[in-house]
Amino acid sequence: MKFTTNYKENNYEIIVEYGALNLNYDFTQYDKRIALIDEHVYGLHSVAIESFIKQHHIEKMLIPFGEQVKTSAHYIKFTEQILTKRVTRNSCLFAIGGGATGDFTGFIAATVLRGIHFIQIPTTILAHDASIGGKTGINATTGKNLIGAFKRPDKVIYDLNFLKTLSQTEKLSGFAEIIKHVILSSTGNINESKSLLQLMNDIPDKHALSHLNEIERWITFGIKTKMQVILEDEFENGIRKHLNFGHTFGHAIEFHHKLPHGVAVLHGIIFALILSDAEKSDLTIVLTWMKRLGLQRLNFEEFNIYNKLMQNDKKNEASHINFVVYNALTGFHIRQFEGVQLQQTFEMLRKLEGEFL
Ligand SMILES: NC(=O)c1ccc[n+]([C@@H]2O[C@H](COP(=O)([O-])OP(=O)(O)OC[C@H]3O[C@@H](n4cnc5c(N)ncnc54)[C@H](O)[C@@H]3O)[C@@H](O)[C@H]2O)c1
Structure with a gap:
């Protein structure tokens, strides 16, 4: 194509x-x-x-x-x-x-x-x-x-x-950005929209991912979604910032644990969903699916390590940390969070990963 x-x-x-x-x-x-x-x-x-x-x-x-x-x-x-x-x-x-x-x-x-x-x-x-x-x-x-x-x-x-020839880990890592693009497409800002359930249907587990089932279709969809966002906002003054969904926490753990980028983003997406106040039932579905795809629980360290790295993120101003969050009514938006809220989210992430992954 x-x-x-x-x-x-x-x-x-x-x-x-x-x-x-x-x-x-x-x-x-x-x-x-x-x-x-x-x-x-x-x-x-x-x-x-x-x-x-x-x-x-x-x-x-x-x-x-x-x-x-x-x-x-x-x-x-x-x-x-x-x-x-x-x-x-x-x-x-x-x-x-x-x-x-x-x-x-x-x-x-x-x-x-x-x-x-x-x-x-x-x-x-x-x-x-x-x-x-x-x-x-x-x-x-x-x-x-x-x-x-x-x-x-x-x-x-x-x-x-x-x-x-990609390893299973690299397939999973790349798939994270497809998941992000599908979540973004469901906001209504994007012409063509697909749901996570459609993606889960096509690629339900690590075997389907390993065989690259339907990958051409989903890669093409991911590219089209990203293209639409960057055509609107090439230099990241507005909607392009939404592409960072899952990336603020993701970048911190990628850097600290030397994880493949997308694997870190998958943990970051879960973090961002918790921060967005996602329904417990939705989190359960997403975490169960991520386990089937082969995502493993991370051996997290102290929150402060990640907090410092997040503060260094180039999208932040001095005193607070910006996150892309999702709300069913308003779609994606940028919100500032303080340390206490982020620490609570982190503890919840650690607990949920312990239960599901
Ligand atoms: N510029 C952007 O908009 C943008 C967006 C997302 C990510 N990134 C960057 O992309 C990088 C992550 O990309 P990536 O996951 O492709 O990482 P990568 O380039 O580090 O590749 C991952 C691993 O896969 C190996 N590999 C590559 N192709 C292979 C193949 N066909 N078969 C077997 N092994 C293969 C590589 O040697 C490497 O070990 C990060 O540095 C991230 O910051 C940039």
């Missing part, structure tokens, strides 16, 4: 299908073409990747796999290497890997020569989210994604064949 974004200008194409890498492309408008490839993904898909890069005369640069690449040291190292290749503003970087590779490569593309071209070739379920919307960046020692830039790709080529 092919879509095009609907910005006023500089639109780009998003291609999502099994075998997307083998379609006809012409990249000859770029004077230099360099692919930054997650080394782990390269090891698993070298035949497909080599065939693609040879056909299009793309130079290869393997980068450390996953989240570990998103440091300032790697940023400097690979940026310097790219500069030795005498790139110009007409050159293009290709990001082949998950969300971390996309964020990292996109940030280099945004800053080398104050901006060169880049193309996303996502290889995880989670990257359906990360590759859309133009947010790029790396981590700081004080928190995740604190150094970054907005940079649209020229194209997104999403070949679903990559997903077959």
